[in-house]
Amino acid sequence: MQEEYYMNLALSLAKGAAYQTSPNPPVGAVVVKDGRVIGMGAHLKAGEAHAEVNALAQAGAEAEGADIYVTLEPCAHFGKTPPCANLVIEKGIRRVFIAAVDPNPLVGGKGIEKIRAAGIEVTTGICEKEAIALLTPFFHFIQTKRPYVTIKTAVTADGKTAAHTGHSRWITSDEAREDVHLLRSQHDAILTGIGTVLLDNPLLTSRLPHGGKHPIRVLLDTHLRVPVDFHIIQNKEAKTIIFCASDAQTKKQRQLEDEGVTVIRLSHMSIDKVLDELGKMGIMTLFVEAGAEINASFLDAGSFNKLIMYMAPKLIGGKSAPSSFGGLGGSTMDEALAIDFTSVEMIGPDLKIVAERRGM
Numbered sequence: 001m002q003e004e005y006y007m008n009l010a011l012s013l014a015k016g017a018a019y020q021t022s023p024n025p026p027v028g029a030v031v032v033k034d035g036r037v038i039g040m041g042a043h044l045k046a047g048e049a050h051a052e053v054n055a056l057a058q059a060g061a062e063a064e065g066a067d068i069y070v071t072l073e074p075c076a077h078f079g080k081t082p083p084c085a086n087l088v089i090e091k092g093i094r095r096v097f098i099a100a101v102d103p104n105p106l107v108g109g110k111g112i113e114k115i116r117a118a119g120i121e122v123t124t125g126i127c128e129k130e131a132i133a134l135l136t137p138f139f140h141f142i143q144t145k146r147p148y149v150t151i152k153t154a155v156t157a158d159g160k161t162a163a164h165t166g167h168s169r170w171i172t173s174d175e176a177r178e179d180v181h182l183l184r185s186q187h188d189a190i191l192t193g194i195g196t197v198l199l200d201n202p203l204l205t206s207r208l209p210h211g212g213k214h215p216i217r218v219l220l221d222t223h224l225r226v227p228v229d230f231h232i233i234q235n236k237e238a239k240t241i242i243f244c245a246s247d248a249q250t251k252k253q254r255q256l257e258d259e260g261v262t263v264i265r266l267s268h269m270s271i272d273k274v275l276d277e278l279g280k281m282g283i284m285t286l287f288v289e290a291g292a293e294i295n296a297s298f299l300d301a302g303s304f305n306k307l308i309m310y311m312a313p314k315l316i317g318g319k320s321a322p323s324s325f326g327g328l329g330g331s332t333m334d335e336a337l338a339i340d341f342t343s344v345e346m347i348g349p350d351l352k353i354v355a356e357r358r359g360m
């Protein structure tokens with residue numbers, strides 16, 4: 001239908017800027033008059049103009065009597081910019097088509113109410129499923145005040161993340177690893193554990209051919225064992241935050257802080273505490289690229305939303321070779337955590353399998 005056509009255009013605009021609006025949602029808007037697109041826009045950065053503002057600016061005076069398609073209901077509150085609901089009314093828009101209504105009880109429905117009260121026809125639910133899929137991390141963040149967590153793991157076809165010696169470079173192909181760097185650039189922060197750092201001395205930056213934002217690096221290091229001369233400390237392209245226990249050495253903490261690292265002491269190291277702290281910093285999306293023990297702690301806490309597994313067409317064997325999730329693990333299969341596969345694709349010679357936690 002014609003409405004879907006214009007809403008899909010608005011969705012594609014939202015997707016285009018989806019990973020640069022944190023902690024705001026990705027939103028797209030299209031202004032149409034007599035079957036002609038006269039304005040389109042996306043929200044590009046938190047604090048800057050909302051999608052409706054950009055689209056209506058492009059439409060100019062022609063917006064009078066036109067229709068607007070927007071992927072999330074127009075805001076009604078005075079945030080960093082004036083409410084879009086007021087602007088839609090001021091510009092004399094004739095009809096408003098919305099994909100998803102904001103589930104935030106403080107905001108949800110207020111924009112629609114304001115616009116309807118001005119006598120403008122509002123239709124909701126156009127391409128709602130696609131819009132919600134794009135907005136899921138934002139809705140999760142608003143509802144839980146914690147980041148939306150994606151665990152990434154890279155395994156051989158027999159499920160190993162390294163040889164029994166710990167050697168792991170590389171399991172997956174250049175293409176798959178570039179895909180991982182794209183994912184890193186699409187996240188606000190990347191988390192790993194001291195085990196992975198001591199083994200790999202990783203940079204955890206997003207090294208892409210056309211550039212891309214580096215995620216904030218988050219390291220779980222209970223006793224502050226990270227060597228000060230390691231990349232995660234010496235590389236200044238991205239910020240590094242380290243969570244440690246309250247009894248970690250203060251001398252080491254000062255050395256790390258002298259390198260510009262933020263050290264946060266927790267009374268007890270728990271994934272939920274870490275996620276609460278990251279949520280308070282406005283980190284909306286978290287990419288976990290860690291080892292079996294950290295992954296197991298996310299699994300045990302049930303605190304992840306998505307799993308991305310790259311599987312390489314190679315077999316390494318080794319009864320003591322590590323797999324993606326360590327820890328004690330469940331004792332019977334009915335203790336297994338349910339996930340739903342949402343996509344499987346080939347990236348170079350590797351498989352990329354995406355799954356979501358059921359009911360999250």
Ligand SMILES: Nc1c(/N=C/[C@@H](O)[C@H](O)[C@H](O)COP(=O)(O)O)[nH]c(=O)[nH]c1=O
Pocket residue numbers: 153154168169170171172173176177180196200201202203204205289290310
């Ligand atoms: N061994 C592999 C991975 N390994 C992932 C982590 O264990 C590494 O420490 C991390 O990618 C290193 O980050 P860097 O220094 O920024 O390059 N991840 C992958 O996708 N494929 C692999 O074959």
Ligand SMILES: [Zn+2]
Pocket residue numbers: 050051052074075082083084085
């Ligand atoms: Zn707005």
